[in-house]
Amino acid sequence: MARLKDVALLAEVSLSVASRVLNNDVGARINPATRQRVVDAAQQLNYVPDHRARALRLSRAGAIALVVPEVNNAIFASLHAGVQEACHERSTAVFLSQLGAPAEGHSALGGIIGNGRVDGVILQRSEQYSDEALRAAIQLDVPVVLFNSRLEGHTGSVALDDRASVAVALDHVAALGHRSVGFLSGAAQHDAAIRREKAFRELTVERGLETRDSWIQEAGWEAPAGAAAMAHLLDQPEKPTAVLVASLNAGIGALHSALAHGVSVPRDMSLMAIHDTWLATYSTPTLTTVAMPMHAAGRAAATMLLDHVSGAELSDIIIASPAPELMARESTAAPRSEKY
Amino acid sequence: MARLKDVALLAEVSLSVASRVLNNDVGARINPATRQRVVDAAQQLNYVPDHRARALRLSRAGAIALVVPEVNNAIFASLHAGVQEACHERSTAVFLSQLGAPAEGHSALGGIIGNGRVDGVILQRSEQYSDEALRAAIQLDVPVVLFNSRLEGHTGSVALDDRASVAVALDHVAALGHRSVGFLSGAAQHDAAIRREKAFRELTVERGLETRDSWIQEAGWEAPAGAAAMAHLLDQPEKPTAVLVASLNAGIGALHSALAHGVSVPRDMSLMAIHDTWLATYSTPTLTTVAMPMHAAGRAAATMLLDHVSGAELSDIIIASPAPELMARESTAAPRSEKY
DNA sequence: TTGAAAGCGCTAACAG
DNA sequence: CTGTTAGCGCTTTCAA
Numbered sequence: 001m002a003r004l005k006d007v008a009l010l011a012e013v014s015l016s017v018a019s020r021v022l023n024n025d026v027g028a029r030i031n032p033a034t035r036q037r038v039v040d041a042a043q044q045l046n047y048v049p050d051h052r053a054r055a056l057r058l059s060r061a062g063a064i065a066l067v068v069p070e071v072n073n074a075i076f077a078s079l080h081a082g083v084q085e086a087c088h089e090r091s092t093a094v095f096l097s098q099l100g101a102p103a104e105g106h107s108a109l110g111g112i113i114g115n116g117r118v119d120g121v122i123l124q125r126s127e128q129y130s131d132e133a134l135r136a137a138i139q140l141d142v143p144v145v146l147f148n149s150r151l152e153g154h155t156g157s158v159a160l161d162d163r164a165s166v167a168v169a170l171d172h173v174a175a176l177g178h179r180s181v182g183f184l185s186g187a188a189q190h191d192a193a194i195r196r197e198k199a200f201r202e203l204t205v206e207r208g209l210e211t212r213d214s215w216i217q218e219a220g221w222e223a224p225a226g227a228a229a230m231a232h233l234l235d236q237p238e239k240p241t242a243v244l245v246a247s248l249n250a251g252i253g254a255l256h257s258a259l260a261h262g263v264s265v266p267r268d269m270s271l272m273a274i275h276d277t278w279l280a281t282y283s284t285p286t287l288t289t290v291a292m293p294m295h296a297a298g299r300a301a302a303t304m305l306l307d308h309v310s311g312a313e314l315s316d317i318i319i320a321s322p323a324p325e326l327m328a329r330e331s332t333a334a335p336r337s338e339k340y
Numbered sequence: 341m342a343r344l345k346d347v348a349l350l351a352e353v354s355l356s357v358a359s360r361v362l363n364n365d366v367g368a369r370i371n372p373a374t375r376q377r378v379v380d381a382a383q384q385l386n387y388v389p390d391h392r393a394r395a396l397r398l399s400r401a402g403a404i405a406l407v408v409p410e411v412n413n414a415i416f417a418s419l420h421a422g423v424q425e426a427c428h429e430r431s432t433a434v435f436l437s438q439l440g441a442p443a444e445g446h447s448a449l450g451g452i453i454g455n456g457r458v459d460g461v462i463l464q465r466s467e468q469y470s471d472e473a474l475r476a477a478i479q480l481d482v483p484v485v486l487f488n489s490r491l492e493g494h495t496g497s498v499a500l501d502d503r504a505s506v507a508v509a510l511d512h513v514a515a516l517g518h519r520s521v522g523f524l525s526g527a528a529q530h531d532a533a534i535r536r537e538k539a540f541r542e543l544t545v546e547r548g549l550e551t552r553d554s555w556i557q558e559a560g561w562e563a564p565a566g567a568a569a570m571a572h573l574l575d576q577p578e579k580p581t582a583v584l585v586a587s588l589n590a591g592i593g594a595l596h597s598a599l600a601h602g603v604s605v606p607r608d609m610s611l612m613a614i615h616d617t618w619l620a621t622y623s624t625p626t627l628t629t630v631a632m633p634m635h636a637a638g639r640a641a642a643t644m645l646l647d648h649v650s651g652a653e654l655s656d657i658i659i660a661s662p663a664p665e666l667m668a669r670e671s672t673a674a675p676r677s678e679k680y
Numbered sequence: 681t682t683g684a685a686a687g688c689g690c691t692a693a694c695a696g
Numbered sequence: 697c698t699g700t701t702a703g704c705g706c707t708t709t710c711a712a
Binding site: 001048049050051052053055056059061063071072073074076077080084093094095096097098110115116117141222223224227252253255256259260277278279281282283284 | 341388389390391392393395396399401403411412413414416417420424433434435436437438455456457481562563564567592593595596599600617618619621622623624
Binding site: 003004005015016019020023025049050052053054055056057058 | 704708
């Protein structure tokens with residue numbers, strides 16, 4: 001492993017000159033010939049700066065952490081890609097970590113990202129976190145940007161336009177002729193889930209769509225929760241003709257549950273979910289979804305974080321563009337009772 | 341941020357004593373009272389060692405990277421968990437990274453894990469990598485343990501018992517009464533795919549099951565490839581009554597494709613896949629799979645890597661236990677033509 | 681335009 | 697049993 005010392009030696013300059021050349025130090029007036037010698041030497045020795053020493057000296061890790069509740073959830077694929085992209089442009093590495101329930105939470109987060117391993121964190125809140133647990137978990141020595149979650153007293157968040165996503169879905173089923181619609185929401189602890197449910201209640205009224213408390217079931221984000229919520233909904237004596245699920249994996253669970261109960265989708269019931277991944281095109285029937293701008297959100301979160309590390313202020317923003325987009329597939333159709 | 345210096349000052353000891361106490365230096369004889377003072381001081385100041393300084397001094401990053409082709413593939417969930425578990429026990433952080441096609445490969449791997457950011461890498465080969473591309477990508481300054489792949493001249497790998505997994509699946513359909521079986525394999529470049537296909541060809545013969553070259557289609561690991569391979573298979577004038585898919589996501593794609601072509605599963609065709617994730621229980625019909633010991637494999641890979649960092653030799657091992665386990669679900673049944 | 685030297689925070693000889 | 701000291705490899709004043 002070539003050290004800076006070796007480069008300096010080969011180029012016959014001092015350490016400091018070598019360092020300044022290799023860092024493109026702007027204020028440094030270096031003789032072009034000298035500069036060239038250093039560059040050549042570095043090239044020849046295949047020099048790569050030692051990351052640890054740099055980090056120590058600069059008090060900068062050159063890396064950030066992206067922390068999500070479930071690494072394997074495909075929803076995060078494009079979020080991750082967006083973060084990577086923005087960080088790559090700024091020569092920053094991205095570490096992906098999983099942070100589940102609060103129990104393992106506090107110490108785990110500290111262990112992963114504490115002590116200067118990273119310069120900042122983008123945190124996607126697990127639905128198991130209460131506000132208090134979340135607050136405790138982010139008491140770190142590094143800046144935290146929350147993804148699609150806000151916290152009283154914490155500045156630094158990037159949120160999706162939850163209301164718009166619900167509107168897109170409701171417009172779709174309304175246009176298909178549905179008059180009654182149910183909602184399988186996220187966990188009540190999660191502010192994004194609360195926002196989506198609130199939007200659902202308000203927007204159904206606005207559109208003159210019928211809904212009921214018993215048609216609004218708490219589901220959570222993953223398939224088992226979605227399946228259970230759908231089962232509850234199907235227990236009701238009267239059911240809506242269309243159902244919106246707050247998250248895709250829960251939607252997959254809800255679809256399975258509906259089919260297992262003998263409900264034909266979309267003949268008996270239209271089904272939609274928020275978020276779009278490859279899964280939606282490989283279920284049978286394929287699932288109508290609302291694609292959210294996860295890539296842009298990832299970019300925005302990473303950019304905000306890196307700017308902050310360089311001195312800028314954190315802020316709370318909503319990603320309104322690109323707008324949530326309807327991906328119409330087989331799981332939605334005109335309600336059976338509608339005769340034309 | 342409290343430094344070791346502050347702890348030493350508060351405890352009224354020298355830096356070295358503080359360091360030795362806090363590192364539980366075994367050979368160090370420290371007065372219990374002194375030790376206690378240091379521990380108390382550290383506690384009181386909420387001291388956390390600076391990771392960068394430690395890494396520099398020890399030439400150890402205290403972290404490893406787990407590199408997979410597709411972070412969001414649920415197959416890796418338990419692999420990841422196993423790695424995490426083993427690393428946690430050794431106070432090592434795990435960074436999860438994605439490494440796709442070779443183009444972005446070499447530099448990407450270097451950027452992620454080069455320069456002392458991690459002490460080693462567990463690498464799950466992407467099926468897009470040829471042996472040469474893989475060899476180029478792992479020319480690093482850190483040890484690499486390959487997961488479920490081997491490379492001529494490279495020591496350090498943990499593989500699954502591919503042959504056993506195929507055997508379990510074939511035994512299952514043979515017991516159900518099937519006599520003809522097809523196989524949607526992985527990419528031909530990938531040695532694990534080659535092993536599974538070889539095992540398939542040999543074991544069908546052993547069991548007296550019929551198969552044909554045209555029933556063995558290259559599929560790859562993800563859903564689109566599985567769907568395409570199934571479409572090809574269904575193009576054949578004669579078809580097997582049972583099909584094994586080499587990987588779960590491809591199996592989901594194959595299932596979708598079969599249903600879309602009007603093939604009823606399992607009535608017209610039984611379908612199985614290797615690897616088990618939540619997806620298999622939320623498709624309709626649910627998918628019969630062979631669960632592989634991914635958790636154990638993850639533990640083994642991490643343990644081997646960390647042992648190596650501490651001086652032990654790398655080796656090439658196969659995880660034979662727990663053995664591949666059949667998860668019988670709805671997608672397999674007795675063939676229709678079998679009359680009882 | 682270049683070099684010498686200090687020191688980031690920590691650990692590990694080596695002395696007491 | 698405890699303290700002093702020399703760096704790990706790098707960047708950055710400060711001086712020449």
